[in-house]
Amino acid sequence: MKKVRKHLFKRGSVYYYLSHVNGKQKWISLRTKDAKTARELADQIHAKTVMANAGFGERPRLQTAFRTVKQVLEFYSKADCPRRDGRKREGDTLRAERAWIENLSRVIGHLSPGSISGSDWENYVATRRKSFEEGRGLRTIDMEFNVLQSAFWWVKRHSDKTGITADPLPERPVKLRRNAEVEHCRDFQPDSAEELHKLAAHFMPLPDHRMFTSTVFGWLTLLSAMIGQRCAEMVRLRSDGNNPSDPGFDDGDHLWLYRSKTHKGTASFIKIEPELRECLEAHAAWKRKLFPESPWFFPSPKKPERAVLPSSFSHALTRAAEELKIPKRTPHGLRSYFVNVLRSRGVTDSEIALRIGHKSQGRIIIETYGEILPIKLDWLPKGKPAWDAW
Numbered sequence: 001m002k003k004v005r006k007h008l009f010k011r012g013s014v015y016y017y018l019s020h021v022n023g024k025q026k027w028i029s030l031r032t033k034d035a036k037t038a039r040e041l042a043d044q045i046h047a048k049t050v051m052a053n054a055g056f057g058e059r060p061r062l063q064t065a066f067r068t069v070k071q072v073l074e075f076y077s078k079a080d081c082p083r084r085d086g087r088k089r090e091g092d093t094l095r096a097e098r099a100w101i102e103n104l105s106r107v108i109g110h111l112s113p114g115s116i117s118g119s120d121w122e123n124y125v126a127t128r129r130k131s132f133e134e135g136r137g138l139r140t141i142d143m144e145f146n147v148l149q150s151a152f153w154w155v156k157r158h159s160d161k162t163g164i165t166a167d168p169l170p171e172r173p174v175k176l177r178r179n180a181e182v183e184h185c186r187d188f189q190p191d192s193a194e195e196l197h198k199l200a201a202h203f204m205p206l207p208d209h210r211m212f213t214s215t216v217f218g219w220l221t222l223l224s225a226m227i228g229q230r231c232a233e234m235v236r237l238r239s240d241g242n243n244p245s246d247p248g249f250d251d252g253d254h255l256w257l258y259r260s261k262t263h264k265g266t267a268s269f270i271k272i273e274p275e276l277r278e279c280l281e282a283h284a285a286w287k288r289k290l291f292p293e294s295p296w297f298f299p300s301p302k303k304p305e306r307a308v309l310p311s312s313f314s315h316a317l318t319r320a321a322e323e324l325k326i327p328k329r330t331p332h333g334l335r336s337y338f339v340n341v342l343r344s345r346g347v348t349d350s351e352i353a354l355r356i357g358h359k360s361q362g363r364i365i366i367e368t369y370g371e372i373l374p375i376k377l378d379w380l381p382k383g384k385p386a387w388d389a390w
Helices: 035-053 069-078 091-108 118-129 138-157 193-203 212-227 274-290 310-324 331-344 349-356 365-369
Strands: 002-005 008-011 014-021 024-029 254-256 269-271
Touching: 002 035, 008 035, 014 035, 069 091, 069 138, 091 118, 091 138, 091 310, 118 138, 193 212, 193 310, 212 274, 212 310, 212 331, 310 331, 331 349
Parallel strands: none
Antiparallel strands: 002 008, 008 014, 014 024, 254 269
């Protein structure tokens, strides 16, 4: 044993604390190779030892440091994979996060948290790429590194329980999927108001049709393109709001939207233009007819007490595009459509950024939604709108 300081020793690469309680000696493994972490843990034990020898408290016990990456990931998962602002994940987002955690645990879960190196991550990437077709899975692997970073951030924040006080991860590797390979969201947007309403009408048969339950996707298609929020935010809109803090509250001139704590400084409402007012009134009539008891703008057809899932909408759009024999359309493509309608009306990218919740002042609008289109887009088709039957 090599003495580092009083009560703290090192054997090989592992640190130990020599405890003296009521005249008895005991070696306690600190289960870390990091000098700073070892000193902090030794200070914790020493404080408890002093109290125990003075007759207060129980025999000191080391708050066991996590010995494997799997423990780190499980601790993060049990807390519902919280975001950096402390909010817990839920629904599809939580399920995706836990799926990535399973992949990480299976491949590198046995490693010690304090010994992860760049070569360990390279081996992980090589192992994971074998499970994908050539050229696929790169974004998934990038997301898994994000999950690993978030997990270590969470356990470090709770070092009193985990024993981890430093981030052992290597410097973030270069992203596997380059921006140049990523398609713009507008590649998945309707190419005209006619196509937008054709897509919505595919879900919206006449009011007495037996397949009326699919109409929720028609309304979500139209209002996503006219409001511009992300799908996960759209499904949070409620029809029972009483004040601007309630997403979905209509004060006559504005529709108040969902905004997370991280979106401070961006608009929390949208001005209700004549086209949007017409759509909202038709939507309200539809909801009174089919789902009068549900508080949600977009109720789940099978369980109206809940909002429809974003993943269900995404799958429905994919199927509808195939049936209509048009290119693939996505929920975020509808958000892109909103952006490009505003551009067609002369709204600047900086103002658009505030409206859609970007704090970039327009810097990433072009990266995400592409250059300004040479054609003009609008929300209403030349013929009847999709909601005309309602």
